[in-house]
Amino acid sequence: MNTLWFLLLLPLFWLNACRMLAARxxxxxxxxxxxxxxxPSGEAVRFASARMGRVHGMPIHYANCLTVAAGPEGLSLSAPWFVFFHRPPITLPWSQVEAVEPLGNSGT
Structure with a gap:
């Protein structure tokens, strides 16, 4: 019986966690x-990562789950269907972008 309750409540917990993380x-x-x-009309990159906001001093890390597209209208971000709840796609106009710099190992 406990397994049945777990299976019934799991989607509710998942949707609530997605809602909370989207807000935070x-x-x-x-x-x-x-x-x-x-x-977006530009080239898209799937499985991109980003960090946004902070919860208890730590940023929310969207690890390898975003689709990022760069087109003439701006930079677009979208999340996959399983975390899409409360995360509508975003298009940031180029006029709002100050700097774009790659992060990662550059061999130094």
Missing amino acids: SGWRAFAARFPQHTP
């Missing part, structure tokens, strides 16, 4: 300010 990371506020009106 700032994704929902960002999407309200920069909604995606049309699908």
Whole structure:
């Protein structure tokens, strides 16, 4: 019987966790300010990573689960279907971008 309750409540816990992380990371506020009106027309990169917001001093890390597209309208971010709850796609206009620098090992 405990397994049945777990299976019934798991989707509820998952949706609540997705809602909380979307609010705490700032994704929902960002999407309200920069909604995606049309699908991106540029080249898309799947399985990208990003960090947004902070929970207890630590940023929310979207590890290898974002799709990032760069087109003439701006930089677009979208999350996959299983974490899409409360995470609408975002298009950041190029006029709002100050700097884009690669992170990672550059051999130094």
